[in-house]
Amino acid sequence: MGPIGIFDSGYGGLTVFREIAKKLPQYDYVYLGDNARIPYGTRSFETVYAFTKECVDQLFAMDCRLVVLACNTASAKALRTIQQVDLPLYPDLRKVLGVIRPTTEIIGDYTKTRHVGILATPGTVKSTSYPIEIHKFFPNITVYQQACPFWVPLVENNELDSPGAAYFVQADIKRLLQQSPQIDTVILACTHYPLLLPLIKQYMPPHIQVLAQGQLVANSLADYLHRHPEIEQLCTKGGTTQFFTTDSEVDFEKKAAVFYGKKIKAAPLTLG
Template sequence: MDTQAHPHNSTYAPIGIFDSGYGGLTVFKSIKETLPQYDYIYLGDNARAPYGNRSFETIYQYTFQAVEWFFKQGCPLVILACNTASAKALRSIQQKKLPFMDNPDNRILGVIRPTTEILGTCTNTGHIGILGTHGTVQSNSYPIEMSKFWPGVTVHQLACPMWVPLIENNEHNTPGADYFINKYLDELLAADNKIDTILLACTHYPLIQEKIEKRVGPSIKILSQGDIVAQSLQQYLQRHPQMNARISKNSTLDFFTTEQPDNFNSKASLFFGNEVNASNVHFSSGY
C-alpha cells in the first residue's frame, strides 16, 4: 500500500493516471504525446479488474483507495482514465472532504465530461451511439451529461460485455472476436439507423477501432477518447496556471499495478505502444 514512487524527492509532483486495468494506457499514451514534459504515475488496479460489472459501492471504494494512494505519492492532479470509475465514483469523491487531501487545491478529473463537451460538435444527424461497459451504460452518465451540453442530440447506448475480455486476452484479432464486434455494432445501428457518430466509451476499445470502422463504413465517425482527454487536459492546465506550476516536469513515467508486474508489463505494452516496467502496489481488501 505504501509503495512510493520517488520518496526521496520532495519536488516530485506528478500527474496521477488511474484505470481499473490496461485501458487507461490508451488515454495515457495520448496525454504523454501531447504533454511530454510532465511527470506521470500510472496505476492499474488489475488485481480487481474489470470494474464494468461491479456495484457502485465497490467501484467507489476501489477508486477512493487509488485516489488516496495517488495523493500520498504527491500528485496534485489525478485523472480517472476509466469510464466506469468516472461514471460511478468521480462525483462522490469530488463532493466529499477527503481526509487524506493535504491540499484542498488538489483535483480529480474524469473522462466523461471532457468527452461530452465536444461530442455534440461531431454529429450532423444529431444521433450519437455510445458503446461501453455495463457499469458505464447503467450509470447513464453519458446521456445525463449530453443533455446538459447538447439537449437536442439523441443518444443511444449499448453495453458490449465481451469486448474487454477479448482484448485483455489478446483475442481481439481473431475471427471469433469479429463475431462479437459485428454483433454489438449491428445491434446499435438497428436500434437507431440515424447514428452518424459512435463514441468508444471504454478505453480498451481503441484496440479494435480499425475493425469497428471497417464494419460500419466511412459514413459513421468513430471517436476514441485519448486525444479528446489529452487536449482537454492541456486546456485545463492553461486555464489553471497555479495547478500547472505545482506539477513537476522531468518527463518521468512510473507505472504501478495491483497484480504481478511481469503479467502487467507483458500486456501493457500492447495498449501503451512502448515497453512498460511496473512495480506492485497492494491494497488491502478491507476498507
C-alpha cells in the first residue's frame, strides 16, 4: 500500500491536483514536478516518454501503486506506451492514468452543436490525442484545435494581467473560433490555462462553455476508485501530501503557491 502519485512536467498539474485533493482529501499523495526538464511540450514523443517513465518509476519506488499523469503532454505522448508496454512487466498491480480521457469521455454531455474547440500547447495539438479520443466516444462530434504557444510562458512568468497576455489570449481564441461559428464548447487542454480563465472568459463569447480539466479529472478519479476496489484498497488514507521537484525547491515553492492556491513545502529530488 502507498500514496497516490501525481506527476507533472512542471507546475500546471497543481491545478489538477488541487481539485483532486479537494474531492478526495482522505488519501495520501506524493506530487512530483520534473521542473528541471521543462518544457515537455516542445520535445519529441521519444523524449517525453523517457522522461515520463523515469518519473513514474520514481513514484513507484516511493510506494505509489496508482499514478496520475496530471500533464497533457505526458498523457498524449507517453501514457499509452507506459500502459501497454511497461506496466505488464511489473510483477504486482500498478496503474497509470492520464488527464485526456476523463475530459473527452464526458464532452458529449456539454456540447449541443457537436462542434468542440481545443486550446492546447503545440505538442498536444500535434499529437491529435484530443480528436482521436473524442471520436472514440462521440463519432459525430467535430473537433477544432488551436495551438497557443505563448500561454504557458505567460503563466509561468506571472504575466497573467499583462498586455501581452491579453493580446495572445484574444488572438488565439479568435483563430479557434474562425474555424467554425458552431463551436459551443471549448476545452482548456493544458493544466496551466485555468490561471488565464479571467482573460479567456473576457474574450470568449458568453454562449460558449469553457471547460477546465481539474474538476473533471477529480470526478473521474473518484469514479475510477469506486469502480476498482482492488486499486482503491492499495491507496493509503492519512490525508498527507508530499511535494517533490527535480529543480530548486525554493523556486518551486514560490511558483507552486500560485497554481495550488496556498503555500506548500517541497523537497528536492534527483532522478536516476
